[in-house]
Amino acid sequence: xxxxxxxxxxxxxxxxxxxxxxxxxxxxxxxxSPWRNAGGQRRYQRADIRRLSFVMIAQQFGLTLxxxxxxxxxxxxxxxPTPQDWKNISEGLRTRLDxxxxxxxxxxxxxxxxxxxxxxxxxxxxxxxxxxxxxxxxSGPRYLMGDAPEA
Amino acid sequence: xxxxxxxxxxxxxxxxxxxxxxxxxxxxxxxxSPWRNAGGQRRYQRADIRRLSFVMIAQQFGLTLxxxxxxxxxxxxxxxPTPQDWKNISEGLRTRLDxxxxxxxxxxxxxxxxxxxxxxxxxxxxxxxxxxxxxxxxSGPRYLMGDAPEA
DNA sequence: GTAATTTCTAAACCTAACTTTAGGTCAAGG
DNA sequence: CCTTGACCTAAAGTTAGGTTTAGAAATTAC
Numbered sequence: 282x283x284x285x286x287x288x289x290x291x292x293x294x295x296x297x298x299x300x301x302x303x304x305x306x307x308x309x310x311x312x313x314s315p316w317r318n319a320g321g322q323r324r325y326q327r328a329d330i331r332r333l334s335f336v337m338i339a340q341q342f343g344l345t346l347x348x349x350x351x352x353x354x355x356x357x358x359x360x361x362p363t364p365q366d367w368k369n370i371s372e373g374l375r376t377r378l379d380x381x382x383x384x385x386x387x388x389x390x391x392x393x394x395x396x397x398x399x400x401x402x403x404x405x406x407x408x409x410x411x412x413x414x415x416x417x418x419x420s421g422p423r424y425l426m427g428d429a430p431e432a
Numbered sequence: 433x434x435x436x437x438x439x440x441x442x443x444x445x446x447x448x449x450x451x452x453x454x455x456x457x458x459x460x461x462x463x464x465s466p467w468r469n470a471g472g473q474r475r476y477q478r479a480d481i482r483r484l485s486f487v488m489i490a491q492q493f494g495l496t497l498x499x500x501x502x503x504x505x506x507x508x509x510x511x512x513p514t515p516q517d518w519k520n521i522s523e524g525l526r527t528r529l530d531x532x533x534x535x536x537x538x539x540x541x542x543x544x545x546x547x548x549x550x551x552x553x554x555x556x557x558x559x560x561x562x563x564x565x566x567x568x569x570x571s572g573p574r575y576l577m578g579d580a581p582e583a
Numbered sequence: 584g585t586a587a588t589t590t591c592t593a594a595a596c597c598t599a600a601c602t603t604t605a606g607g608t609c610a611a612g613g
Numbered sequence: 614c615c616t617t618g619a620c621c622t623a624a625a626g627t628t629a630g631g632t633t634t635a636g637a638a639a640t641t642a643c
Contacts (some may be wrong), residue, residue, distance in 0.1 A: 289640090291589065301590085310630090320639045322590055341539060346630070371543065378540050382533060388492060389529050392627055393521060440610095444620060452620085453602055471609050473620055497600070569605090589640065596633070601626100608621065613614100 287316075288322035297333045303334070310346045312353065314338055328361045335367065342378050438475035439469075448484045455484070461497045463487055463504065479512045486518065493529050 294301045307313050307392045308323075313332055314322040332353070333391050339349045445452045457466050459474075466474040483504070490500045491559055506521050507513045 289589075300632075303630085305591095312631070318639095320590085330444050338543075340630095346621055371546065375540065375543055378536065378543065381534050382540065385529065385536070389526065389533065390531065392489075392526055395522065440619075451602075454600085456621095457601060469609095472621085474607070491600095585643085587629085587640100587642075589638100591638070592636095594634085597631085599629095601628100601638085603626070606622095608619100610617100610619075 286318065287326055288329070290315075290323045290325070293329060294329045297338070299333060299335070307333070307336065307346070310348050311414045312346060326361070331362070331367065332356075333379070335370070339374060342374060343381060344374075344377065437469065438477055439480070441466075441474050441476070443511070444476045444480060444484070448482045448488070450484060450488070456460060458487065458497070462501050463497060476514070482513070482518065483507075486521070493525055494532060495525075495528070 288296070290301050290304055293299075296305060297304075304313070305323075308315065311331055313325075313336075315325045315329070318324050335353070336346075336349055339352065340346075344352070352370055352373060355373070356366055439447070441452050441455055444450075445455060455464070456474075459466065464480055464487075464541070465477075466476045469475050486504070487497075487500055489495075490503065495503070502522060503521055506524070507517055558569075
């Protein structure tokens with residue numbers, strides 16, 4: 282029961298507030314990589330608490346799991362991330378968040394214009410932008426402009 | 433080919449940029465109610481172009497289809513909506529949009545605080561807020577957060 | 584040395600918002 | 614009249630982000 286044996290998945294779940302199933306799912310998505318003990322059970326470092334916290338925060342900002350995976354690649358792979366490492370990738374998040382806010386504010390301005398003209402339906406209305414909408418491909422839910430509801 | 437016969441679904445699809453299958457889906461969700469011609473095919477009014485445009489705009493703002501259905505109930509059922517009717521419900525949208533922007537800006541401020549302290553993982557960090565996260569996707573009961581001692 | 588937890592994997596299920604498919608019917612042009 | 618294209622319904626498939634289930638193995642607690 283030495284310290285070096287790491288956290289079991291249930292302990293990590295309690296420390297982060299995530300469900301055990303969610304943590305395993307994140308592993309399948311490449312967001313976290315525990316090692317296995319002799320019995321084949323997952324073992325985590327304490328630094329993984331911070332990693333999962335980052336995942337949860339980034340989700341609140343509307344990032345998808347693949348996007349979060351990309352961001353996490355900026356962390357050093359050869360050592361435990363320092364507070365400065367986390368600070369660096371957090372600044373990347375802040376940039377994305379700023380962009381999202383800008384987008385919404387532009388949308389709001391366009392809506393104001395449309396309230397003024399009462400159109401709401403014509404191709405000339407900036408809110409009705411088929412080019413933006415045409416981008417989505419394939420099936421499945423699409424949140425246009427990368428916006429999940431309830432962000 | 434009299435004007436009174438209305439638009440076929442394909443014509444409405446071309447006018448709105450939506451897929452035919454999406455329009456039928458919206459009907460199943462109660463967002464639009466065409467009538468049927470003698471052969472059982474759907475026929476739409478020109479006012480329905482505007483209605484679907486509104487749906488698309490509201491989706492960009494992050495409303496779910498049930499939410500949009502609720503909003504559309506504010507339109508008069510007994511007559512074709514006027515530009516003023518549309519203007520009224522658009523103002524409701526603008527309110528929701530303002531709220532979303534506020535939420536994101538608060539989130540950004542919290543992130544700024546966290547960048548300053550470099551924490552990112554502690555229960556005391558405002559970004560790590562299980563209450564906000566409680567409303568996620570998926571089925572079944574959500575894992576409720578227990579105590580996260582120290583960190 | 585048991586009993587009770589925890590964990591394991593794989594696969595099925597869930598919601599939202601659609602699309603695709605399959606097998607027919609309707610409508611318009613020549 | 615016949616063909617082609619648009620339309621119909623119902624059901625299954627898709628994506629994202631997980632949860633649930635089931636049976637088995639590992640750990641922990643007593």
